[in-house]
Amino acid sequence: VYKEVSSTNLVLKDYANQGAPEGRIVIAGMQTQGRGRLGRSFFSPSDSGLYMSILLRPAMAAADAVKITTAAAVSVALAVEKVSDQKPDIKWVNDIYINGRKICGILTEASFSMESGGLDYAVLGIGVNTYEPEGGFPEAIRDIAGPIFHERKSDMRNRIAAEIINNFMRLYDSFEENSFYPEYRKRLLWVGEKINVIRGSEKTPATMLGADEDCRLHVRYEDGREEYISSGEISIRKA
Structure with a gap:
């Protein structure tokens, strides 16, 4: 200490x-x-x-x-x-x-x-x-x-x-x-809500669907495509 x-x-x-x-x-x-x-x-x-x-x-x-x-x-x-x-x-x-x-x-x-x-x-x-x-x-x-x-x-x-x-x-x-x-x-915030997936300077609107058992973020983009994102790759912000 x-x-x-x-x-x-x-x-x-x-x-x-x-x-x-x-x-x-x-x-x-x-x-x-x-x-x-x-x-x-x-x-x-x-x-x-x-x-x-x-x-x-x-x-x-x-x-x-x-x-x-x-x-x-x-x-x-x-x-x-x-x-x-x-x-x-x-x-x-x-x-x-x-x-x-x-x-x-x-x-x-x-x-x-x-x-x-x-x-x-x-x-x-x-x-x-x-x-x-x-x-x-x-x-x-x-x-x-x-x-x-x-x-x-x-x-x-x-x-x-x-x-x-x-x-x-x-x-x-x-x-x-x-x-x-x-x-x-x-306890996960924003499940079911609109977020922005941020990679560097690129910001992509998506809906947050939750997280899987590997704690990857599960999102659905506006074109219907879904993705599981690993820790450290992105930041997220509520839209």
């Missing part, structure tokens, strides 16, 4: 490369170089959020690594439901929302084995906006980000960390059964 780090993922990668065992966890009260998907920064101020990373050494193919991220999303949603009266939603693939505001981002980074074709290790990073930071969120994300709680509660960041870890390790132990999938599917 650290008061401040550059990034919990970066710190844990160093541990992983030194041979740390699965289950090593780094938690920090602040990140100076917090990162999100697609190279974006992740706002990680002091004393308002929970920033943690979990080291995993799974026996799985690289193509199945999305299960780590989606199981983590379920773990966070269950944790929030346990400690609050909130009902979180999941925006495909792994952002957690409450009342239309993003309260959690998840970034899984992996090291691959050239010999086995599988994962050498994976670092699961989770950032949770427990409270609104002093002075509010920066203008760039003020209309997007939100906190779980608007008033401080005793020992809450510790409680959330414990709940997330317990939930995730339980689901991780049963990955082969896809035990997290029903919980993931029922």
